[in-house]
Amino acid sequence: MKQETENRVHRAGFAALVGMPSAGKSTLLNAMVGRKISGVSPKVQTTRRRIVGIYTRPDFQLAFTDTPGLLTPRYKLHETMAKEIEAALGDTDVVVLVAPFDRPELPETFTHLLRSCGKPVVVALNKIDLGNQEKVRTALEEIRHRFDYAVAVLPVSALHNFNVEALAEVVAPHLPESPPLFDPDQLTDRTERFVCAEIIREKVFLYFEKEVPYSTEVVVTDFKEEESLTRISAEIYVERESQKRILIGSKGSALTRIGTAARRDIENMLGVKVFLDLYVRVAPEWRNDERRLKRFGY
Ligand SMILES: Nc1nc2c(ncn2[C@@H]2O[C@H](COP(=O)(O)OP(=O)(O)OP(=O)(O)O)[C@@H](O)[C@H]2O)c(=O)[nH]1
Numbered sequence: 001m002k003q004e005t006e007n008r009v010h011r012a013g014f015a016a017l018v019g020m021p022s023a024g025k026s027t028l029l030n031a032m033v034g035r036k037i038s039g040v041s042p043k044v045q046t047t048r049r050r051i052v053g054i055y056t057r058p059d060f061q062l063a064f065t066d067t068p069g070l071l072t073p074r075y076k077l078h079e080t081m082a083k084e085i086e087a088a089l090g091d092t093d094v095v096v097l098v099a100p101f102d103r104p105e106l107p108e109t110f111t112h113l114l115r116s117c118g119k120p121v122v123v124a125l126n127k128i129d130l131g132n133q134e135k136v137r138t139a140l141e142e143i144r145h146r147f148d149y150a151v152a153v154l155p156v157s158a159l160h161n162f163n164v165e166a167l168a169e170v171v172a173p174h175l176p177e178s179p180p181l182f183d184p185d186q187l188t189d190r191t192e193r194f195v196c197a198e199i200i201r202e203k204v205f206l207y208f209e210k211e212v213p214y215s216t217e218v219v220v221t222d223f224k225e226e227e228s229l230t231r232i233s234a235e236i237y238v239e240r241e242s243q244k245r246i247l248i249g250s251k252g253s254a255l256t257r258i259g260t261a262a263r264r265d266i267e268n269m270l271g272v273k274v275f276l277d278l279y280v281r282v283a284p285e286w287r288n289d290e291r292r293l294k295r296f297g298y
């Protein structure tokens with residue numbers, strides 16, 4: 001009995017989730033922590049900023065870093081997003097490449113980053129619910145061959161919570177021996193304000209098309225915890241008056257839709273009743289405006 005206690009080591013560290021846009025990194029993060037803390041949508045580049053989700057077990061604590069999907073920079077915003085990925089690779093103990101089963105290919109620059117980062121790489125072949133057993137087996141073989149330097153390859157479905165815990169267990173042995181880095185009750189390194197802003201932004205990604213989601217940024221301006229409810233005010237920034245009109249909709253119907261859906265998710269996340277107040281504002285060209293980007297926290 002004594003022997004067993006002595007042999008048990010505690011491990012803790014960081015695993016960066018990286019991959020192409022829409023690979024399912026944020027879905028995987030949310031499944032891992034069991035709450036929505038990162039925005040998810042079918043559109044590419046939903047995630048813009050790093051967020052850490054914390055998975056705590058008695059024997060290990062794993063801090064998953066969700067990163068933006070890698071794209072060739074077209075805006076200053078994209079440059080800062082690419083830097084987020086590089087920073088995440090530099091800081092992490094393990095790299096988890098999330099590769100969607102239906103589109104597992106990676107551009108050369110990305111493969112190069114993975115090979116040269118010097119960190120153990122685990123490949124999570126995601127979205128396997130989209131294929132049958134035979135197809136998944138073939139894809140796994142192909143991935144194992146292509147990522148012969150990976151320490152493990154695991155089929156998962158973030159959406160259906162399949163093999164998500166198993167993924168944590170595969171990553172854990174590659175973490176350093178360490179006491180927990182975060183409070184065991186803590187789910188993320190970001191503030192509740194940040195997560196609220198991301199949830200509101202997610203709704204814009206879900207409900208609007210073309211340039212609108214990519215021209216949108218959300219800032220929580222007020223967050224007041226009262227006895228029976230939490231009052232939250234947020235500003236939704238777009239780049240043009242025409243986009244503002246789209247977000248508000250006829251008689252405010254579009255904005256109401258965003259607000260209702262966001263409030264539900266925020267109430268779930270916080271576990272309290274929420275009163276959510278939204279304002280739409282125009283900030284011309286904010287994606288290329290360094291001062292604005294700074295003010296938005298990039
Ligand atoms: N069928 C299926 N769909 C999934 C799975 N995981 C994620 N998706 C869907 O894939 C889309 C993209 O998911 P995200 O989690 O936003 O992807 P991401 O990698 O974070 O994307 P970016 O933030 O744009 O880099 C969403 O519509 C998800 O519902 C899965 O296991 N199976």
Ligand SMILES: [Mg+2]
Binds near residue numbers: 038047066067068
């Ligand atoms: Mg994402």
